[in-house]
Amino acid sequence: MNYIFVFLILISFICAIINGKMDIVIDEMLKSSQKAVEIALGLIGIMGFWIGIVNIAKKSGLIEIFSKAIKKPLLLIFPDLKNNNEAISDIALNISANALGLTNAATPFGIKAMEDMQKENPNKNNATNSMCTFLAINTAGFQIVPAVVLAILTAAGMNNPTQIIIPTLIVTSIAFISAIFFVKILERHFK
């Protein structure tokens, strides 16, 4: 990210000199910073609403029920964790929270799951197969409701922003399945 940030700005200055557009670039630089704050302020309402709703689910124990339901299928992906009940529970909670767009709530569960797996890891410096699988499916970012994205689209005035939910769900499922596929294939080749 550091490189992208610096690179984009420096390239802009160089191109501005070549194209003789320095005045426009400086103007954009000042105006767009203002725009960034406006966008963030526009998010407050929808983000507040959604996190509020999901917090109800979290506090009433609904997320735990959901995570119990997905525990069995998860054991198919994590065969090594058959005897590590705590790890599989935390993984289930992590995936459930992520699925609802609760990234902040998901992270502590994820770290806890990693710690549970680390306890049974014979070599503390190397990631186990289960750890790699967990990480890979996490990076696929399975989400039922992409709350933040919906918030941004609504704030920008899109006509019925929920139209992106199904396409997003299909894509995220494909990414999720391919993550499992790749991690299972690759784990045989990395010792």
Add this chain to the structure above:
Amino acid sequence: MIKILNTLSIYILPLIITVILCYALYKKSPAYEHFIEGAKEGFNISIKIIPYLIAIIVCTAMFRASGAIDILQNTLKPILDYFHIPIETTILMVTRSLSGSATLGVLSDIINQSGANSYAAKLAAVITGSSETTFYVASVYFGAVGIKKFRHALLAGILADITGLIAAVWICSIFFL
């Protein structure tokens, strides 16, 4: 088929909210208080991303104004056009594996520039909504327990990211074009 799925899209949110509220009622859990508590957190999240938004929106705005994006556009145009990929979304494809907040910035920027109802905005939204920042997740989770050798985790994550990107381009062209 697409029409049914589009209708389903609209009903998912009310359905989830109804289930959440009914369950809270059934459990006699104080829904209103928990809502307020969560809404506060939502407020904090919105405020927390401001610095990231400023960084990304300013540097991409400059990049665009300087004419640099035109050069990039002209070079990549034939390939991108073939797959119906709007040029604006290419930066997003790079940042989404690196930084979540930066990706939100780029998404806002695309919507800002192309309009909320444009194809670029929809594709960008699907790409953002269907991905997680691979490098961030890896550094947080492995960092937390002191794993130094990631083995195949990153490679699998990146391959899944690429698969997700291809899927996003494909699915969006079916739904929105």
